Amino acid sequence: MVQIDTVVVHKLDxxxxxxxxxxxxxxxxxxxxxxxxxxxxxxxxxxxxxxxxYGHQEKLYIKGCYIYEQSARLDYANKLNPELIPKVSTLANNLIAQGDEILMESDPSTKDISYWRYGDIIIPCGGTHVSSAKEVGAVSLKRKSHGKNLDRIYISLC
Incomplete structure (x- = not known):
């Protein structure tokens, strides 16, 4: 059995x-x-x-994911070819445009692990999500290099 220790912190004003x-x-x-x-x-x-x-060319190493009220970003310890970002954007937006249901499912072997599922795409996750891709809407992406070992992908909702 996998045990996940999670701490929830609420900050007061x-x-x-x-x-x-x-x-x-x-x-x-x-x-x-x-x-x-x-x-x-x-x-x-x-x-x-x-x-x-990108994953067909090299192993991707994600360093972090930050979600804000006005944007989100993904940090990678890879140098991502900027010419491929439009392909990433097109694929993500095509998937979103399908407008299918987004499911959160528990791992049957333990209550501590959940998965985000969209059709045959399954990603471990314990966060909160909208119930349909229709609610997400289109995204725009921007890649920015932050030094020798960090590329950042910025996500904006259109």
Whole structure:
């Protein structure tokens, strides 16, 4: 059995008005959450497209993934040929344009692992996503080099 230790941290704008053990009511900022869900789902399409386009030439080494309210980015320890970025964008957008359902499925062997699934594309993930690619919308990509060992792919929703 695989055990995944995950810590969730909530940061408050001001000192806590409650004490440990006290029951509280929380409210999710839905607009903010929904934007993160769209970007998170978009990132999976771009991850898959990058692997399809570049992965046949070399092993890709992802160093990080950052999802913000206004954008997302993927950091790679590879130098990515900038001429192939339009192919990545086209593939990701074609997949998104299919508008199919996005599923989150638990690993049957353990409750601690989940998978993002879109048709036959399966990616380990424990995040929150929109329920359909229709909700993601088109993406635009930009590659930027950040030194000898880091290329960054910026993702924007159109």
């Amino acid at each position: 001001s000192p806590s008005p409650f004490i440990v053990g006290q029951k509280v009511h929380m409210k999710i900022d839905w607009d903010y959450r929904y934007k993160l869900m769209r970007y998170h789902s978009a990132t999976h399409f771009v991850l898959h497209a990058l692997e399809e386009i």
